[in-house]
Amino acid sequence: MPTIDVVNLSNEKVGTVNLDDRLFSAKVNKPLIHEAVVMQRASQRQGTAATKTRGLVRGGGKKPWRQKGTGRARAGSTRSPLWRGGGTIFGPTPRDYGYAFPRKKYRAALRGVLTAKLNDGAVLVIERLELGEAKTKQVAQILKKLEATGRTVIVASNIDEKLARAVRNIPSVKLLPVQGLNVYDLVCARHLLIPQEVLSRLQEVWS
DSSP states (O other), X not given: OOEEEEEOTTSOEEEEEEOOHHHHSOOOOHHXXXXXXXXXXXXXXXXXXXXXOTTTSSOOOSOSSXXXXXSSOOOSOTTSTTSTTOOOTTOOOOOOOOOOOOHHHHHHHHHHHXXXXXXXXXXXXXXXXXXXXXXXHHHHHHHHHTTOOSSEEEEESSOOHHHHHHHTTOTTEEEEEGGXXXXXXXXXXXXXXXXXXXXXHHHHHHO
């Protein structure tokens, strides 16, 4: 069973805690993690790209010239895809890029990412994360003391309004509830901050 130091907001060690084997000693299956990231990114695509076919372009109802006798190729509409200003052949239409992904596979991928983050020393367990007031400056100072530079994910059991307001102005920090933990954000994060009280909830949801 892996253990990790618990630190306070001043980055001073205050104890140690045991971590769940199922979450932090799982198999790191890189192809599976990649597959989960691709699925998640596909689900985030807007899918709003659209073009008009010849039937959707306005106008073109009148035949440009008579069928025979002009010496030119026959034409039935000025909105033909062959014409300038005409429709588009096989262009994109609004669609949903998301697709189904087995829940067991996704959970296995997430456990693999958590294990990889622990092995890389990117997991920080803090004694508690409480703010006196919703100040971005206060969060920035805490992160500096914890040496959490770059992209950081903070996991919370319940999203505290003060913490959410203080964090939202820091582009590199993302606050996630335990249920909202996901493979893509974990892969992108350089540091993962977990309050000690959240560990049991994390193990309950994802083990």
